[in-house]
Amino acid sequence: MKQYQELLRKTKTEIKVVKPSGAYATVVQHSTTSDGNDVLTVNVKYPLIIHAEFLRHRQLSRGVKSNRAIPTKKIRQEVLDDPYVPQWFGQNKSGMVSQQEVKMPRVARFLWKSARYPACGMHWLLEKVGLHKELCNRILNPFQWVRETITATEWDNLYNLRIHKDAQRDIKDIIGAIYEAHQQSTPVKLESGQWHVPYVDRGMSNHGAMLYFDTDGNRLTVEQAIKCATARCARSSYDNHDKSSATRGKDISLYESLVISDPAHASPVEHSCTPIQPMASFGIGNDKNHDSIPLTWEGGVTHVDREFNLWSGNFKGWIQHRQTLSSHVCSKYVPHED
Numbered sequence: 001m002k003q004y005q006e007l008l009r010k011t012k013t014e015i016k017v018v019k020p021s022g023a024y025a026t027v028v029q030h031s032t033t034s035d036g037n038d039v040l041t042v043n044v045k046y047p048l049i050i051h052a053e054f055l056r057h058r059q060l061s062r063g064v065k066s067n068r069a070i071p072t073k074k075i076r077q078e079v080l081d082d083p084y085v086p087q088w089f090g091q092n093k094s095g096m097v098s099q100q101e102v103k104m105p106r107v108a109r110f111l112w113k114s115a116r117y118p119a120c121g122m123h124w125l126l127e128k129v130g131l132h133k134e135l136c137n138r139i140l141n142p143f144q145w146v147r148e149t150i151t152a153t154e155w156d157n158l159y160n161l162r163i164h165k166d167a168q169r170d171i172k173d174i175i176g177a178i179y180e181a182h183q184q185s186t187p188v189k190l191e192s193g194q195w196h197v198p199y200v201d202r203g204m205s206n207h208g209a210m211l212y213f214d215t216d217g218n219r220l221t222v223e224q225a226i227k228c229a230t231a232r233c234a235r236s237s238y239d240n241h242d243k244s245s246a247t248r249g250k251d252i253s254l255y256e257s258l259v260i261s262d263p264a265h266a267s268p269v270e271h272s273c274t275p276i277q278p279m280a281s282f283g284i285g286n287d288k289n290h291d292s293i294p295l296t297w298e299g300g301v302t303h304v305d306r307e308f309n310l311w312s313g314n315f316k317g318w319i320q321h322r323q324t325l326s327s328h329v330c331s332k333y334v335p336h337e338d
Contacts, residue, residue, distance in 0.1 A: 015184045017177040021087045021170075023047070025177035028149065031196040032187035033275040037317030040182055041151040041198040041271060046174035047084040048144040053171055057158050059314045061270035063233040064148040067141075068134035072127045075137045075144070076120050083116050083143040085109060088169050097166050116143045149233050151198065151271040153315045155182065192277045195222060196318070197229035199246070214248050224248060226272045226321055227255035234258060234268035259325065266328040273318040276301060276310045300324040 016026040028041040046054070051064075067075065089108040090098025102108050119140055126136045152158075155178075161167065162175040190196065194210040200220065201213040212225035220228065231251035258265045277298055300312045300319035312319045322328045 015181050017180040017184075019173050019177050021047075021173055022082070022084070022145070023174045023177055025174065025181045027181050027185045028198045029196055029202075030182075030185045030187040031190050033190065033278075033317050035275075035278060035317060037153060037275070038187055039151065039153045039196050039273055039315065039318050040155065040185070040187075041149065041196070042178055042181060043147070043149055044174060044178065045145050045147050047086075047170050048141050048146045049084070050168060050171045050174075051146050053168065054174075057161075059154045060150050060152045060158070061267070061314065061320075062148055062150050063235075063268050063271070065146055067137040067144075070133065070137065072123065072133045072136050075133070075140060076123050076127075078145070079116050079120060079140045079143045082145065083113060084145050085113055085143075086170060087173070090169075116140070119143065149198065149271065150178075151196075151233075151273075153318055155179075190275055192275050193222075195226060195272055195274045197225045197272050199232035200225045200229045215246055218248075220248065224252065227252045229272045230255045230258070230268045230321070233271045234265075259327070263330060264325075264327050266322050266325065269322040269325065269328065270313065270315075270320050272321040273312070273315055276312065276317055276319055 014026065016024060018024040023046045024044065026043045028043050030038065030040050032038045086109075089102045089105050089112075091100045091102045092098070093100075119142075123136060123139050126139065158175060159179050162171050163179060164172070167175075188202065188204075190210070195212075197212065202225075203211050203213070205211055212220040212222065214220050214224075214228065228246070228248060228251040231254040232246050234254060235246070258268060297310065298319070300321075300323040301310050302313055302323055303311050305311065305316075309316050311317075312323045314320075
């Protein structure tokens with residue numbers, strides 16, 4: 001435990017950027033390779049109304065709070081206590097971008113906030129009728145926040161598109177928070193075989209070995225650390241509607257139920273990753289001459305781009321744990337028996 005606490009003081013520094021709207025971005029884990037390829041995991045809160053727009057960015061791996069999983073009473077209480085309210089009410093005009101605010105923004109804000117009361121009333125009635133939460137909770141979407149864990153190696157295109165004068169202000173708000181947190185964060189340098197494992201504490205020993213720790217301070221093996229990280233990402237950023245806490249036993253059980261199930265639920269497995277071995281280890285020079293590309297790659301590498309960067313799924317320079325599993329995708333669908 002003492003070793004864990006000492007390493008935690010050296011390596012654990014929370015960086016959180018909170019916006020006036022209530023949106024925030026927190027750096028969960030930030031790692032880099034010897035080649036300078038970063039991977040960043042953030043925990044974010046932003047309005048659900050822009051979630052569909054956020055999903056357009058396909059190089060991000062994500063684990064998100066689900067309306068299908070959270071009880072109706074909890075969702076309704078969240079909307080009553082902490083409703084999402086736009087910080088800026090643009091005046092209606094032709095085109096996609098409004099540059100001028102409405103003449104009575106306070107009235108618009110009051111009307112938006114007040115609209116949640118009749119919506120919550122209908123939500124309560126639908127609950128009493130017996131409607132399942134996967135549909136019942138949708139009626140409160142305009143007032144909901146979404147909490148999400150996001151991991152990616154490629155962030156620049158997202159920043160370029162969404163931190164822009166023409167971007168909807170709600171999405172510009174949260175992407176700006178991610179960018180600020182990203183810029184303030186200092187990544188931990190990892191070598192091949194050392195792992196980026198969100199929500200699992202890491203520390204470097206005096207001998208240069210990467211150590212992984214459970215929530216109680218006990219050491220984890222690499223395999224255990226990966227399984228714990230996967231389970232914690234699957235829990236949608238610690239949004240524990242069942243009030244449970246993350247423990248090694250529960251995490252490993254959840255990991256196995258996700259990966260071994262038919263079909264496998266593999267998206268939470270994308271967040272953990274380890275550096276791809278530098279091309280030099282394959283006898284390739286720094287010029288990345290295509291004549292020197294190896295005939296075989298290490299397990300988990302999926303493709304090479306036109307600049308001869310090695311990729312694993314949507315991660316550049318990192319092997320995604322998902323890509324090392326044989327059952328992570330269905331390549332021949334067979335109808336299931338009811």
